Amino acid sequence: MKYRIIGISAAAVLMVLTAVLLKLDSANPKNRIHQHLTARQPDAGCDCDDSELCTHLPLVIIDTEGQEIPGENIEESIVPETGEYNEFTLGPDGSSTIPCSIKVMDSSVSNNHPSDEAELESYGRIRIRGNTSRLFDKKGYLLITTKEDYQTSQDLQMLGMSSHHEWALHGPFMDKSLIRNYMWYNISGEIMDYAPNVRFCEVILNGEYLGLYVMVETITNGEGGRLNMTLPDNDYQTQISYAIRLDRGSSNPIKNVDTFTTYAYRNQHVLEIVYPGAGGLSTERVDFITNDFSSFEKSLYSYDYDTEPYAYWNYADMDSFAEYFILNEFICNYEVGARSTYIYKDLKGKFKMCMWDLNTVCGNMVADTTMHFEMQYLTWFYMLCKDEKFVDRIIDRYRELRQTYLSDEYLLGYIDDVIEYLGPAIDRNFEVWGYTFEEYLPLIPEERNPEDYEEAVNQMKDFIVERGAWMDENIEILKQYCHESKVKKFNH
Ligand SMILES: [Zn+2]
Known part of the structure; x- marks a missing residue:
């Protein structure tokens, strides 16, 4: 097939994959669904007369009856220091969303x-x-499923994912390989306790074909889905499970919290409560979340941060933080620490982290970055990396993962398999968006922008092989951040 990119013979791939899969099975009994392995394949065939779009992928049809969808940047609201927009267009009734049918x-x-x-x-x-x-020309959308009144949210199973009412519809645009979000959410979900589930689909909006999209679970909680956290017994319970994110903050002030580090000026951005939603937040619950998260941060920045009984590991799940560190380093996702940084805590558990927004990973950042480590400078990781136990955990887990989900064989095979699964949907997508190879060149310097789909895919493959080799060689240098000479002033 046109886009299949093969380096080694099929037999060799099969042998390597079998070996890797056997190792994966015993290492990790997760039941994550990888759509490209289980769903209808492109060669399944169809007996229709080809008079309309015919696809082996799920098809999502959205109609707003021609009403313009709100959420566009408002030109005048740009903040000169950050180059970011502060305000977005609203619907006719002043709401951030408008009704639609799905x-x-x-x-x-x-x-x-x-x-x-x-x-x-x-x-x-x-x-x-x-x-x-x-x-981007190809927009991403937030979809909320509701009852007939277009107001009351309605939990539904979407494309085989567990029931909820909120979904992100991501349209790969800057990611010309089309598969970064799909691939890295799935691999993160195999490595960490939770990463959003994802499904490819094709989208028709108000009668217009918009090409390939990825339906993504938003990071929130629900009955038997998403973060799977303990639900409160009643509306008055103050101590609850919650999820927060470091990002630009919410326009609804009750959701924004001032925690310990806000005052210490280590965060340049705003911590915002994403679960529960505004409807489930009382002042008492916001106070609880603020104090609870501040307790973790205080322990982290305190004199005895690595000493019982005050140590940070009584608050934070060390494996989750170490895996988040490894994954973001492996794919060079350096947006975290300022944007899209999610942390959650079950009422009965410790803080864990969750991956989000993987559009620019694996060398798809606007600026070219040379090989280095950066996570140790970001937010909570700055202190965590002063602890030798944490750094050792990163190194050990990294070496383990290089034998399984982060091995070259597994990752390169994964890419080929996903591309084969997408098949003709890739051509259909670029019939609409193919101009981006000539006209949308965000990467600097300009020669980094791929000229066609095959080059976009090969760039990601090359990145993975080079990054893995570099990290294998250099992972031990993280030990300098926990070396006695570096941390002394915090201990004595
Ligand atoms: Zn058909």
């Missing part, structure tokens, strides 16, 4: 067509979402 064709026995009977049909609300991606 139909999903996702047949298990045949290809999908716009005229098919829908597997899922719902009322909903929609807006444009994202940070820098709001500027």
